[in-house]
Amino acid sequence: MSTIVVEVMPKAELLDPAGKAVAGALARLGKSEFTAVRIGKRFELTVDGEVTDAVLAEAQKLADDMLSNSVIEDVVRVYVAETTAAGSAS
Amino acid sequence: MSTIVVEVMPKAELLDPAGKAVAGALARLGKSEFTAVRIGKRFELTVDGEVTDAVLAEAQKLADDMLSNSVIEDVVRVYVAETTAAGSAS
Numbered sequence: 001m002s003t004i005v006v007e008v009m010p011k012a013e014l015l016d017p018a019g020k021a022v023a024g025a026l027a028r029l030g031k032s033e034f035t036a037v038r039i040g041k042r043f044e045l046t047v048d049g050e051v052t053d054a055v056l057a058e059a060q061k062l063a064d065d066m067l068s069n070s071v072i073e074d075v076v077r078v079y080v081a082e083t084t085a086a087g088s089a090s
Numbered sequence: 091m092s093t094i095v096v097e098v099m100p101k102a103e104l105l106d107p108a109g110k111a112v113a114g115a116l117a118r119l120g121k122s123e124f125t126a127v128r129i130g131k132r133f134e135l136t137v138d139g140e141v142t143d144a145v146l147a148e149a150q151k152l153a154d155d156m157l158s159n160s161v162i163e164d165v166v167r168v169y170v171a172e173t174t175a176a177g178s179a180s
Contacts, residue, residue, distance in 0.1 A: 004124075007132055022133075022157070031152070033145050034094075036136035042097055042166075043112075046126035055123050062121070067112070076132075 002051045006063040007076040009040035014072055040076070043067050051080045092141045096153040097166040099130035104162055130166070133157050141170045 010016045016038050023037040045059055056078070063075045100106045106128050113127040135149055146168070153165045 009132065009134065019133075025156070026152070031148065033137055033148065034135045034152075035138050036134075038134045038136075040132040040134070042099065042130040042132040043109075044099065044126075044128045044130070045124045046128075047123055048125050058121065058123065062116070062124075066115070 002047045002049070003081045004045040004047060004051060004056065004059045004078065005081045006043040006045065006059065006067050006078050007040065008043070008063070008068040008073050009076050010038060011072055011074055040073070041067075044081070056080065092137045092139070093171045094135040094137060094141060094146065094149045094168065095171045096133040096135065096149065096157050096168050097130065098133070098153070098158040098163050099166050100128060101162055101164055130163070131157075134171070146170065 010019075019036070019038040022039065023034065026034050026037065043063075045062075047055055060075075060078045063078050064070065068075050100109075109126070109128040112129065113124065116124050116127065133153075135152075137145055150165075150168045153168050154160065158165050
């Protein structure tokens, strides 16, 4: 069993209010070393068996079409990971 | 300017209804190669200047205390990335 990870972040030119709120909270707590925070998504797609090039291409297509909203989000990366937090979700 | 990435996923023993919904949609679309989907979060913390060991340790602590809910989520990874989608969020 393999896992494909898809990373999606809000576009750089977008405001991301949730990230701004976290950054504001950090500033109030005196953590001034962190100047900005942005919050995106991380999908784990579980694949039974091997991840072939075709499956990875399919995952890339899904990432662009379904898992991200291309108006406001960018797909940062699609890659094959070791099995992590996925698994018991069948 | 550097970026620290924090990856947070729902715990494996948790249901993750949003991920289940995506997995169901994929199944209905005939994408049977993907057997499960889990949806977590990806934080980008922007750091002015170098990421020292102290800053990385601080980020790890923040990840455990503030950016994740340890009852339902696991911090998968905290690492230093090249500057990506963050940046113009100052």
